[in-house]
Amino acid sequence: MSDDRTIVGVYETAQADYRCYRTAWQEKAVDIGVPDDRTAYCEPDAVNGLGWIAGSAGWDEGSTQIIHAWIWRDGVFQDLGALGSQRNYAWASSMNDAGQVVGYSETDALQVRAFLWDGTRMLDIGESDRFQYSAANSISNRGDIVGTGLDDDGRQHALRFAQGEVIDLQDETTNLGAMALESAFSVNDDGVIIGYGELDGDLHGFVLLPQ
DSSP states (O other), rough: OTOOOEEEEEEEOTTOEEEEEEEETSOOOEEEEOOOTTTTTEEEEEETTOOOOEEEEEEEETEEEEEEEEEEETTTTEEEEEEEETTTTEEEEEEETOOOOEEEOOTSSSSSEEEEEEOOOOOEOOSSEEEEEEEEEOOOOOOOOOOOETTTTEEEEEEEEEEEEEEEGGOOOOOTTTTTEEEEEEEEETEEEEEEEEEETTEHHHHHHEO
8 A cells, every 4th residue: 555545456357367456545446457468367566656556467378477577657557577588477576656666586597586677677686696586575765675585505584685785684783682584574765674584483573773
């Protein structure tokens, strides 16, 4: 839900198709359709303060499933594509008021990496020697990006993406004791980050405050 209480979601039609909708708080939902006639399902994942919507849509080409990220703006869908030219898999997670979109996409090397759509192209922001997998979960209006990743041993890490670097939030954080930060869900315009981590075998939520 956006600051002006615009809500987005997905519903199933009588023909078993999945379509996107938008609505204002306590008002009737409006079908915004699907990106094109190929689309088998459409899922919105974020809405910004301007009412723009970001999400993902999928369809089949033969035995291959295609999933692309998209933006809906002023009644028009824009296909954002994917990082890989062959694999064609990208999932949008978050969008800020500048229309920048983050999420994750599979590359042609079969690696899943965090991406940033900067308004004109999709950028790989998840390349790292430390992490075999990365996903961007949230972007603020300041452009701060957080997410999650897996190292070569399969351990999960909460991450920050900045200036071409993939940064383990564990390395920047104090006063958490033995908690291992595993995923950062969201970052706001004040730089406050929320997520979850592991402590003594249990999952705990965390809040990180900028210093």
